[in-house]
Amino acid sequence: MILKLAIINLMRNKKRSFFVIASIIVGITGGLFGISLATGYVNQLVSSVIRYETADVLIHENHFFDYMEPSAYILNSDQLIKNIVSEKGIKAATARIKINGFIRSALTTANVEIIGVDPKKELLVFPINEAIPAGKGNYFADFTRTPIVIGSILADQLGANINSRLVISGQTINGDFFSSAFWVCGIYSIDNKHFEKKSVFIPIDELAILSGLKVDEVHEIAISLEKNYQSSDQIVSELESAYPNLKISSWSEIRPEIEVTKSYINLTQNILITIILFAISLGIINIMLLVVYERKKEFGMLRALGMNKVRIFQMILSEIIILLLLALFISTLINYSVLSFFDQHGVPVWTVEDVNTLGLGTVERIYPVLRWQQFSFVTGLIVVISFLSSIIPTLRILKIRPTEAMKN
Amino acid sequence: MNIIEIINLEKHYSEAELLIKAVNKVSFSVKKGEFIVIVGPSGSGKTTLLNLIGGLDSPTSGEIFVDGLAIHKMKQDQLTDFRLFNIGFVFQAYNLIPVLTAKENIELIMKLQGISQKECNKRTAALLEVIGLSERADSKPSKLSGGQQQRVAVARSIASGPKFILADEPTANLDSHSAEALLDTMQKLNQNEGTTFIFSTHDPRIMKRAKRIIKLEDGKIIDDITYN
Ligand SMILES: Nc1ncnc2c1ncn2[C@@H]1O[C@H](COP(=O)(O)OP(=O)(O)OP(=O)(O)O)[C@@H](O)[C@H]1O
Ligand SMILES: [Mg+2]
Numbered sequence: 001m002i003l004k005l006a007i008i009n010l011m012r013n014k015k016r017s018f019f020v021i022a023s024i025i026v027g028i029t030g031g032l033f034g035i036s037l038a039t040g041y042v043n044q045l046v047s048s049v050i051r052y053e054t055a056d057v058l059i060h061e062n063h064f065f066d067y068m069e070p071s072a073y074i075l076n077s078d079q080l081i082k083n084i085v086s087e088k089g090i091k092a093a094t095a096r097i098k099i100n101g102f103i104r105s106a107l108t109t110a111n112v113e114i115i116g117v118d119p120k121k122e123l124l125v126f127p128i129n130e131a132i133p134a135g136k137g138n139y140f141a142d143f144t145r146t147p148i149v150i151g152s153i154l155a156d157q158l159g160a161n162i163n164s165r166l167v168i169s170g171q172t173i174n175g176d177f178f179s180s181a182f183w184v185c186g187i188y189s190i191d192n193k194h195f196e197k198k199s200v201f202i203p204i205d206e207l208a209i210l211s212g213l214k215v216d217e218v219h220e221i222a223i224s225l226e227k228n229y230q231s232s233d234q235i236v237s238e239l240e241s242a243y244p245n246l247k248i249s250s251w252s253e254i255r256p257e258i259e260v261t262k263s264y265i266n267l268t269q270n271i272l273i274t275i276i277l278f279a280i281s282l283g284i285i286n287i288m289l290l291v292v293y294e295r296k297k298e299f300g301m302l303r304a305l306g307m308n309k310v311r312i313f314q315m316i317l318s319e320i321i322i323l324l325l326l327a328l329f330i331s332t333l334i335n336y337s338v339l340s341f342f343d344q345h346g347v348p349v350w351t352v353e354d355v356n357t358l359g360l361g362t363v364e365r366i367y368p369v370l371r372w373q374q375f376s377f378v379t380g381l382i383v384v385i386s387f388l389s390s391i392i393p394t395l396r397i398l399k400i401r402p403t404e405a406m407k408n
Numbered sequence: 409m410n411i412i413e414i415i416n417l418e419k420h421y422s423e424a425e426l427l428i429k430a431v432n433k434v435s436f437s438v439k440k441g442e443f444i445v446i447v448g449p450s451g452s453g454k455t456t457l458l459n460l461i462g463g464l465d466s467p468t469s470g471e472i473f474v475d476g477l478a479i480h481k482m483k484q485d486q487l488t489d490f491r492l493f494n495i496g497f498v499f500q501a502y503n504l505i506p507v508l509t510a511k512e513n514i515e516l517i518m519k520l521q522g523i524s525q526k527e528c529n530k531r532t533a534a535l536l537e538v539i540g541l542s543e544r545a546d547s548k549p550s551k552l553s554g555g556q557q558q559r560v561a562v563a564r565s566i567a568s569g570p571k572f573i574l575a576d577e578p579t580a581n582l583d584s585h586s587a588e589a590l591l592d593t594m595q596k597l598n599q600n601e602g603t604t605f606i607f608s609t610h611d612p613r614i615m616k617r618a619k620r621i622i623k624l625e626d627g628k629i630i631d632d633i634t635y636n
Pocket of ligand 2: 456
């Protein structure tokens with residue numbers, strides 16, 4: 001009865017109801033899209049970091065992070081990798097030598113981290129070959145002179161291209177300096193610009209010779225897991241008890257700022273949508289007060305006949321909740337189609353460099369994602385807002401004196 | 409048996425330093441099945457008296473008992489529920505919800521009382537028959553004449569099974585023919601169902617049919633005549 005009355009009442013002034021719903025739709029759609037952009041950004045950041053920078057779990061010598069010196073290396077890496085890969089839940093592992101150094105072209109010099117890799121094993125953990133666009137060479141698959149793979153930002157900076165000669169230099173484990181020429185074999189390009197800018201790859205045996213390390217002495221073992229990254233903490237604690245002398249870290253320990261950003265962005269988005277919905281709520285309260293004014297005689301009559309405050313509240317609430325849920329439904333449809341469009345095309349981010357203020361790395365295109373949790377948060381908030389918005393109009397109706405309202 | 413008992417009822421308004429005794433020491437009682445007409449010149453306090461009896465307004469002093477319940481002591485919320493279950497109202501105008509059909513308007517109070525749809529349908533059909541508007545059950549008020557609207561209002565007031573019906577100048581906006589038709593309906597309900605009616609009016613057509621006339625002047629009862 002009350003629900004039916006609410007629907008009929010909304011149909012009374014179709015134009016007004018239409019505009020109210022339309023403006024709520026704009027608000028909610030905008031809010032939801034903002035949320036999905038932020039979520040998409042964080043997801044991409046995380047997957048880009050895991051995919052090319054940290055893998056799921058990393059193993060280092062216990063003091064690697066203390067000194068960041070080439071002398072903090074792991075022994076017997078071959079055997080270690082064999083043991084690790086045989087453990088449950090681990091997909092692949094690869095050993096790397098990592099040395100901070102410089103890279104020099106005819107044009108300029110840049111600070112880099114030189115990563116020595118075993119290409120075959122490396123690709124099982126980091127599919128960086130997929131990040132090399134056509135015409136930009138390959139990942140140690142085809143070369144004539146000692147190869148190096150660098151990022152496209154760095155390549156631009158150095159004025160380097162495929163087959164360009166670059167000289168890398170760094171510190172050996174004895175504290176001496178090495179220097180050697182390499183020829184660009186591939187140029188990769190990833191979302192994680194922070195990493196792309198500073199990371200160069202050369203074959204591990206070349207770097208071992210240059211730095212003075214032996215065949216199975218390495219700085220890092222990168223591990224990728226069977227399941228998604230969420231189980232990495234569990235694997236970390238398993239490995240920690242198995243290898244107490246090594247430093248085992250999950251991706252989120254290596255890049256803690258990402259978790260922080262994630263919750264920060266989440267919070268910001270929730271605050272944003274709450275503000276939007278409160279603004280919508282104020283608009284609705286205004287409209288409903290106008291409605292109460294227009295139907296003053298009718299409400300006076302209903303009060304006279306014996307409609308109590310609970311019923312009055314239900315009636316107002318029904319009208320508001322219908323407006324909001326209808327708007328939410330339409331917003332969801334719009335968002336769904338918008339998201340499926342951008343799912344394929346991505347939303348271009350024009351200010352690639354500027355976005356990098358948090359030093360987290362940036363993305364070129366955001367593929368928006370709306371998680372069920374966030375959608376239910378918005379839905380729940382809408383229900384709460386409906387209740388809140390019903391209070392003031394109801395109080396206004398209860399103030400109407402039937403004897404006054406129905407006077408001629 | 410008295411269903412309404414009014415004792416020394418007073419309602420005062422103060423307008424610009426002036427004390428208006430709209431209802432001034434009024435006492436009377438109403439028996440079940442009565443058809444009472446309250447008459448008096450404009451400003452004599454008819455509407456004020458009906459509003460007090462109907463629990464729409466609270467008295468300055470005095471007592472009103474409905475079926476032994478002291479409604480002058482009730483709070484707003486209690487009065488609201490009391491009205492819903494005990495009193496039928498027919499107002500001079502603005503009786504019906506414009507967006508609901510005649511049938512839905514009649515059902516309105518029954519629905520608020522929580523009566524089942526089946527029972528609603530039954531009672532509504534019977535009442536539409538009584539008021540002679542079965543054909544117009546699905547018409548909106550705007551498509552009905554003033555007289556037809558008032559008859560729907562009467563049907564609604566009676567549908568919920570109230571103890572009595574208060575009607576403040578129900579014929580004021582009606583032409584002679586519609587007024588007679590409305591009065592026929594109410595008289596029929598009074599005679600056949602024993603429904604108690606209390607009217608206020610200037611209309612001699614209503615007075616003609618009254619079983620009892622209470623005359624007001626300056627808020628006081630100056631005459632109370634019962635006919636046989
Ligand atoms: N809300 C109010 N504030 C101040 N005075 C009021 C109020 N309502 C009624 N009065 C006064 O009380 C007196 C009785 O009014 P009431 O409306 O009961 O008269 P009535 O007999 O119904 O008149 P009518 O036949 O014109 O409808 C009048 O003097 C009126 O001015
Ligand atoms: Mg009056």
